Amino acid sequence: MLDVSVAYNRYKFVGHEFLTWLWFMIETDPDALKKADPDLSAMEIGNKMILENSRNNADETISISGDGAGLEEALLALKKGAKVTEINLVMRAGELEWRFSLKGESLGISGLKCPQTGKVESKSDIEGAVLEKLYLCGRVIDMVEKAFCMFVKLRVSPQWETGSVRKIGSWIDASIK
C-alpha cells in the first residue's frame, strides 16, 4: 500500500469523480443507490455544492449554496471540465431524514443532522442516547462507504470508459437548457 499522505493527494480526483457520479446517479438512476442502503427511499442534492476545475493549470472553484439554489451553474462548470469536490445531501428512509455534507478528497462527513433522538435528561439516558445516535450516524457512514465501493468497482471495470463516462457526458449535455 502507498504511503498514506502520498495516496491522499494522489487519489483526491477519485473522490471528486465519485461525488460527480453520485450526483449523476441521483438524477438518472436513484434506485441503483438502494444497493448502498436497501431502506433508502430518496436521496437528493441538498443546499450546497462545491466544484473545482483544475484543468489548464488554473484552479477554479465554483460554490453554489442556499435552499432552492439552481444547479445550472454547476452543470455549466461540469461542461467546462469541473468535478464536484463537496456536496450536501439529503437522505431519506421511510419517515427518517438525514442531512449532511460529504467531501470528496477525504470522504469526510460534516454537518450531519440525524433524525430527532430522545432527550438526555439524566446520566442513565446517556448509554441509550449514544447507541441510538451511533446507529443513526452509522446509517450514513455505511451508505457512503457502500456507494463509494459501488463506484470504485465500476471505475476499475471496462464499463467505466465505454459506458459511464459517455452517459455522464450525455446527462450533462441534456441537462443544460
Add this chain to the structure above:
Amino acid sequence: MSLLSSSVSVTRYRVDGKLADSVIDSVRSGLKNSTIREIENEPDAKSVGWTSFEAPFTPDFEIENFVIAESMVFCLRIDKKSIPAKIINKQFKMAVKKRLSETGREHLSKNEKTEIKDDVLHRLYVRVPATPNVYDIVWNYEAGQLFFFSNLKEANEELETLFSKSFKLTLIRMFPYTVAELSCGLLGPELDAVSKLSPSQFYEARNA
C-alpha cells in the same frame, strides 16, 4: 462537535493491529497513562490527552466505565492557551526597556532578547486559562473501526499521534484510496487497476 450534538462531523479510521492482553485492561491502561494533564497555572501552552465521555473535565479512568455495548467511548481533549501577539509584544518591549535601564546598556544581544521573550511567554502562559476542545471517539475493537467526531486537521493529527503512543496500534484514515484498498473487497486485478487510475474527462469524452 460532539456525538450527541445536533450536528456532527465524523472521520473514519481502520485500526491496524491487535492488543496483546485483555482489551479493556490494555485500553484502560493506555487511557490512564495519557489522560489529559491540566495546565492551569502552568507555563505550558498546550496539553493533549484522553478524557472521559461522561466527565470530560474530571476524568478518572480508574473507576469510569468507557464501554458501551460493543464499543469503547472516550474523548480526545486538546487544551490550548492563546495570547494575542500585541500583548506579547507589549510585555516584551517593557521587559527589554527594564533590562536596558537596569544594565545601563544601549543594546541587548540576540540571545538576551530570546531569553527575555521566553521569560515573558512563561509568565503570560501561567496567567492565561486554557481553552478546552473535546472530541468524541467511538472505537469498536472487534470490527477494527474507529469513529472520530471531528474533521479538523490538527485534531485528527493529534489523535493519530496519541493513539499510536497510547495503544501501540496504528490508525489508518479512511479516504478514497484506503477505502478502495481495504473496504471494497476488490480482487487482485481490481486493486492493480486502482493503483493505475488516472482522471476521466466526462464532457470531452462524450463530444470526442
